[in-house]
Amino acid sequence: xxxxxxxxxxxxxxxxxxxxxxxxxxxxxxxxxxxxxxxxxxxxxxxxxxxxxxxxxxxxxxxxxxxxxxxxxxxxxxxxxxxxxxxxxxxxxxxxxxxxxxxxxxxxxxxxxxxxxxxxxxxxxxxxxxxxxxxxxxxxxxxxxxxxxxxxxxxxxxxx
Ligand SMILES: [Zn+2]
Ligand SMILES: [Zn+2]
Numbered sequence: 506x507x508x509x510x511x512x513x514x515x516x517x518x519x520x521x522x523x524x525x526x527x528x529x530x531x532x533x534x535x536x537x538x539x540x541x542x543x544x545x546x547x548x549x550x551x552x553x554x555x556x557x558x559x560x561x562x563x564x565x566x567x568x569x570x571x572x573x574x575x576x577x578x579x580x581x582x583x584x585x586x587x588x589x590x591x592x593x594x595x596x597x598x599x600x601x602x603x604x605x606x607x608x609x610x611x612x613x614x615x616x617x618x619x620x621x622x623x624x625x626x627x628x629x630x631x632x633x634x635x636x637x638x639x640x641x642x643x644x645x646x647x648x649x650x651x652x653x654x655x656x657x658x659x660x661x662x663x664x665x
Contacts, residue, residue, distance in 0.1 A: 506520065506522045506618075506619045507616055507617070507618050507619070508520075508548050508555055508557075508616045508617045508618075508619065509615055509616040510550060510555065510590075510615060510616050511615070511616075512616075513548060513549060513550035513555060513616075514550045517547050517548060517549035517550075518547065518548050518549075519546075519547050520544060520545060520546050520547060520548055520557070520559055520619070521544070521545045522543075522544050522545075522619055523541055523542070523543045523544075524539070524540050524541060524542045524543075524544070524563075524620070524623055525540055525541050526538050526539065526540040526541050527539075527540065528540060528620075529542070529620055529623050529624060529627070531624055531627060531628070534567075534628070534631070535567055535568040535570075535573075535635070536565060536566065536567050536568070536627075536631075537566040537567070537568055537575030538565070538566050538575070539563075539564075539565045539566075539623075539627055540563055540564065540565075541563050541564070542561065542562070542563030542564075542565075542580065542623060542627075543561070543562050543563055544559050544560070544561050544619060544622075544623065545559060545560050546558050546559025546560055546584070547559070548617075551587070553587070553589060554587045554588050554589035554590065554609075555587070555588040555612065555616070555617055556585075556586070556587050556588075557584060557585075557586045557587075557588065557617075557622070558583075558584065558585050558586075559583075559584050560581075560582070560583055560584070561580055561581075561582050561583075561584055561623075561626055562579075562580060562581045562582075563579075563580050564577050564578065564579055564580065565577075565578050565580060565627055565630065565631070566578065567631055567632065567635040568635060569635055569636055569637040569641055570634050570635055570636060571636060571637075571641045571642070571643030571644070572637060572641050572642070572643050572644055572651050572652075572653055573644065574637050574651070574653075576635050576636070576637050578630070578632075580626075580627075580630050582626075582630070584626070585608065586608055586609075586610055586622075587608060587609050587610070588609075588610050588611060588612045588617050589609060589610075589611055589612075590611070590612065590613075591611045591612060591613040610625065637653075641653060645657045645658075645659060647659040
């Protein structure tokens, strides 16, 4: 779904969209899959930007940092975001990291693609480091055995 500014200027739009598993992908992120994700809410033009108030629910599965098994995470969050036109974006020097305006984002062109919004929200929801459990034993660097459920097969290793 694409939220066009020229439509929102006329009237607010109800949003309801489900992204099936596999429909949304992210490059360079250790994710097994995203979705299905369900986004429901409304969007309106405020004069300064697109305000989007919606509920996002569904599942993502980042990979365990040690054993590379997918670890499903439930997303269930209320969003209240203001997307301003990119032309209004302050230069980088004016935006200190950790600025209080974290809920303000930017869009380019004629409007906002909800798939882009979902990608951003998934990135925000990802833990810094995913572990399937605190005592995950990971993969053997020699034989790649998943040491959580199988014994190392390296020559000379009789017991783990
Ligand atoms: Zn693990
Ligand atoms: Zn091994």
